[in-house]
Amino acid sequence: MGKLFDELSKDPRLKEGLKTCINCGTCTAICPAAEFYRYDPRKIVDTVQRKNDEEIEALLRSETIWYCGECMSCMTRCPRKNGAGLVIMALRHLSIRLGYFTESEKGRQVWPLTKALNTNVLEYGYCVHPATFAYEDHPESGPVFQWALAHKEDVYGRLGANYQGKGPGVLRRIPQEDLDELKAIYDVTGGTERIALVEKYSRAKAEEMGMSFEEYTKYTFEHCSAGHFNSEA
Amino acid sequence: MIYQGKQKIWSDYQKEIPSDHWFYVRSCIRQSFFPGSEKWFLGICRDMLGHDIHETEHHTTCGGIAYHCDVIPQETAMTIVARQFSLMTEAGYKNLVASCITSFGNYIETLETWREFPELEAKVRENLWKACKREFERPEYVAHASDLIYKYRGEIAERAKYRLVNHETGEPLRVVEHIGCHYSKMFPHKGVGGAEYPCVLSGMAEAWGGQIIDYPERRHCCGFGFRQYLVKANRGYSMSNTHKKFESMEPYHPDVIITNCPGCPYFLDRWQYVISEQTGKTYGQNGFGIPVLTYEELAGLVLGIDPWDLGLQIHQVAVEPLLDKMGIEYDPKAKYLGLNEKDIMKPGLPTVLRCC
Numbered sequence: 001m002g003k004l005f006d007e008l009s010k011d012p013r014l015k016e017g018l019k020t021c022i023n024c025g026t027c028t029a030i031c032p033a034a035e036f037y038r039y040d041p042r043k044i045v046d047t048v049q050r051k052n053d054e055e056i057e058a059l060l061r062s063e064t065i066w067y068c069g070e071c072m073s074c075m076t077r078c079p080r081k082n083g084a085g086l087v088i089m090a091l092r093h094l095s096i097r098l099g100y101f102t103e104s105e106k107g108r109q110v111w112p113l114t115k116a117l118n119t120n121v122l123e124y125g126y127c128v129h130p131a132t133f134a135y136e137d138h139p140e141s142g143p144v145f146q147w148a149l150a151h152k153e154d155v156y157g158r159l160g161a162n163y164q165g166k167g168p169g170v171l172r173r174i175p176q177e178d179l180d181e182l183k184a185i186y187d188v189t190g191g192t193e194r195i196a197l198v199e200k201y202s203r204a205k206a207e208e209m210g211m212s213f214e215e216y217t218k219y220t221f222e223h224c225s226a227g228h229f230n231s232e233a
Numbered sequence: 234m235i236y237q238g239k240q241k242i243w244s245d246y247q248k249e250i251p252s253d254h255w256f257y258v259r260s261c262i263r264q265s266f267f268p269g270s271e272k273w274f275l276g277i278c279r280d281m282l283g284h285d286i287h288e289t290e291h292h293t294t295c296g297g298i299a300y301h302c303d304v305i306p307q308e309t310a311m312t313i314v315a316r317q318f319s320l321m322t323e324a325g326y327k328n329l330v331a332s333c334i335t336s337f338g339n340y341i342e343t344l345e346t347w348r349e350f351p352e353l354e355a356k357v358r359e360n361l362w363k364a365c366k367r368e369f370e371r372p373e374y375v376a377h378a379s380d381l382i383y384k385y386r387g388e389i390a391e392r393a394k395y396r397l398v399n400h401e402t403g404e405p406l407r408v409v410e411h412i413g414c415h416y417s418k419m420f421p422h423k424g425v426g427g428a429e430y431p432c433v434l435s436g437m438a439e440a441w442g443g444q445i446i447d448y449p450e451r452r453h454c455c456g457f458g459f460r461q462y463l464v465k466a467n468r469g470y471s472m473s474n475t476h477k478k479f480e481s482m483e484p485y486h487p488d489v490i491i492t493n494c495p496g497c498p499y500f501l502d503r504w505q506y507v508i509s510e511q512t513g514k515t516y517g518q519n520g521f522g523i524p525v526l527t528y529e530e531l532a533g534l535v536l537g538i539d540p541w542d543l544g545l546q547i548h549q550v551a552v553e554p555l556l557d558k559m560g561i562e563y564d565p566k567a568k569y570l571g572l573n574e575k576d577i578m579k580p581g582l583p584t585v586l587r588c589c
Contacts, residue, residue: 012350013307032454033461036473069458069470070301071414072338076421076428083419092303109464114304116463126261127298133265137465140472142506142549145266147569147580154571159544160272161264168290170271171264178291181316184364191309198304224466 002053004060008090014048017086021045027074027084037228039067041074041084048087060095063228066106096198102205105225111202112221118195122183125174130156131164137221246427250384251374255286256326258317260333261294262495263527269544270529271332274378277532282388284381286330292320297335301459311353312360314343319361319369329372330381334494337377338415341423344371375423377416379493382528383425383433386440394537397443397489400560405444406488409523410434411478411501413494414454428452434491437528441535443489450481455497462500475504479516479523486518489555490525501525506549509585520587522550534561541567553589565589 008014025042028034034041044064047055059065068088075083092101101107120129135146148155153163162169186192206216226232263271279286295317300310317340321329331337347354361367382389397406412431417424426432429452435445456474461467478501482490492498505522509515517523525548526534533543540561545552546568556563568589571577582588 011307012346012353016346016349032456032474033458033470035477036470066460067470069454069456069461071454071458072419073414073452073454076418089303089307093306096303106467109460109466110303113302113460113463117299117302117304120261121294121296121299125293126264127294127296128261128265130265140468140503140507142503143581143583144547144549145503147578148547151571151577154575154577155547156268157572158570159269159542159547160276161268166290168288170259170268172290174293175291178293181365181367182293182313185312185316185360186305186309188360188364189309189312190306194304194306194309220464220466222465224469229469 002051002056004053004056004094005048005051007094008048008056011090011093013086014090017083017090018045018049019082020080021049021082022080024079026077026079027082030073030077031084032071032073033067033069036230037067038230039064041068041088044091045082045084045087048091057100059091060098060100061103063104063106065091065095066104066109067228096194099197099201102201105223106228108202108205108220110198112217114195114198115217118191122179122186125179125182130171246422246425246430248380248423248425250376250380251328252384253284254326255284255328255330255376255381256321256324257286257288258292258295258329258331258336259288260331260336260495261298262499263332266499266547267495267527267530267544269542270527273529273533273538273543274332274382277389277529277536278381278385281392281536282385284385287324287326289320289324292317295331295333295336295339297333297339298459300339301335302463303460308357308360310339311343311346311357312364314340315357315361315369316365316367318372319365319367321372322368322370327370327373328376329374330376330378332378332495334377334413334415337375338419340372340375341420344375345420347371377493379416379433379528380425382532383436386437389532389535390440393441393535395535395559395561397438397441397535397559399558401558405442406558407446407486408438408443409446409448409451409482409485409487409490410438411455411490411492411497412452413492413497416493434493434528437531438491441531446482446485446487448482448485450478453478453481455492455494455500456504457496457500462496471500472504472507475500476508479505479508483516487523488558489531490523491528491531492525493528498525498527502548502550506583506586509583513585515586517550517554520585521554522586524548524550524552524555526552534559539563541570549583550586551588
């Protein structure tokens with residue numbers, strides 16, 4: 001048993017997600033990610049249960065652990081009640097802790113996600129919020145949402161929201177004392193430390209790639225190289 | 234009652250949903266994209282049907298999206314959940330109802346993890362006290378908001394002004410139901426009907442006169458995939474999964490799709506627009522798309538609530554073909570009015586997808 005497997009074993013998601021994999025491939029058959037990406041959860045779970053540190057390290061530095069959508073369809077169908085999606089979550093967690101995530105294109109996306117989602121949580125109290133949802137980043141939201149975002153107070157007000165108002169209701173402003181409690185939870189539970197760690201590794205990678213941090217943030221959010229999809233030659 | 238055979242299997246997936254007294258927590262995505270649904274969940278359950286559902290301004294996200302995008306540790310996510318439980322305890326409630334499917338899954342996962350690893354619950358209690366000086370009781374029951382509308386489907390049917398029936402032909406409307414993955418794929422015994430035969434949405438549609446369509450990719454994910462949508466570079470994954478579902482349901486000519494997850498109606502609606510722009514293909518009749526509704530929007534139409542009060546104008550796929558089939562009266566001129574009937578112009582039109 002290797003040190004990396006020991007580290008993974010401390011994660012309750014690995015304990016829940018990896019019991020006795022029989023390598024049947026049902027998880028791969030049902031997986032929405034495996035249909036489009038070059039992704040095979042059966043192989044990943046098998047690699048982990050072989051407990052070989054070199055192979056696990058290669059996984060932690062790879063693209064493949066970032067293809068899963070965490071829909072957990074695999075959990076329903078596994079005849080041995082494993083959860084490949086849970087194993088993936090444990091692998092991602094360790095990849096981030098060790099800084100290996102910056103070695104793959106899909107792994108580097110952890111930075112723009114970290115920045116956007118945690119800013120929303122800590123400033124607005126929700127993971128997604130219209131105040132930070134830019135149409136330019138989301139052209140798929142359509143002309144109707146471009147219009148809605150341009151008239152937020154009117155559209156949300158018309159639909160009964162309490163947009164950035166006091167008291168309860170849809171899209172209310174979260175009182176500062178509650179945002180302070182969220183921040184304190186981040187501080188006590190490692191959330192704040194995680195943000196700093198991801199930023200530190202990402203800044204180093206940006207420098208290595210010869211980009212400013214702003215350029216790196218935009219590039220990792222937008223760029224998709226060839227080679228990720230099954231349909232590619 | 235002693236069940237046998239199929240009855241026994243089925244009974245394993247039934248939920249005894251408490252009828253009243255709920256602590257309500259909102260959804261990040263539904264507030265942003267379906268604000269009318271969040272408003273009318275309370276409007277229908279609390280104000281029209283008279284049930285006790287409590288909301289406090291102090292609750293927040295459960296952190297589920299950040300957790301499933303792997304940008305916060307599990308301990309952070311569980312402590313945010315514990316804070317929500319603390320607010321519920323403080324307000325004197327024991328039943329928690331979540332607007333969001335990711336939240337519902339997150340609450341259940343947290344409770345199940347604590348059941349397996351009691352030391353984690355102890356650690357989270359310590360964290361919450363250290364961070365917020367708060368304590369909590371575990372909820373006695375966690376429901377998703379669609380469970381409540383399912384529970385009250387008969388009461389809604391009794392008050393129905395319209396039914397899911399073509400008012401010209403008398404034929405039942407053809408309904409596709411799409412269940413959010415985290416409703417029951419992780420913990421099947423927590424969903425009405427489990428993961429293979431969930432009936433939380435089909436039960437509503439049938440109670441209101443509709444006919445459910447079965448199609449090959451009925452249980453396939455909508456394609457949200459958390460990081461697979463939220464990062465611009467990954468959205469091909471999201472659209473490809475939606476495309477797979479639409480190609481599969483197309484031969485069955487659905488009149489409407491209903492969903493119980495905050496993200497699914499957004500993706501099934503918006504990717505129809507993108508597919509039409511990219512390929513020229515539309516899935517409804519006469520160049521329209523297939524309308525995609527939340528369960529509150531559908532319940533609201535059945536109850537005779539104005540479609541523009543429900544928020545159906547901020548869908549990209551036009552809902553008018555469905556309204557016309559149900560015989561619902563509506564004012565086309567009022568569709569895009571702002572607050573207090575203010576003129577705020579109209580959205581632009583897609584190139585291909587027909588809109589009203």
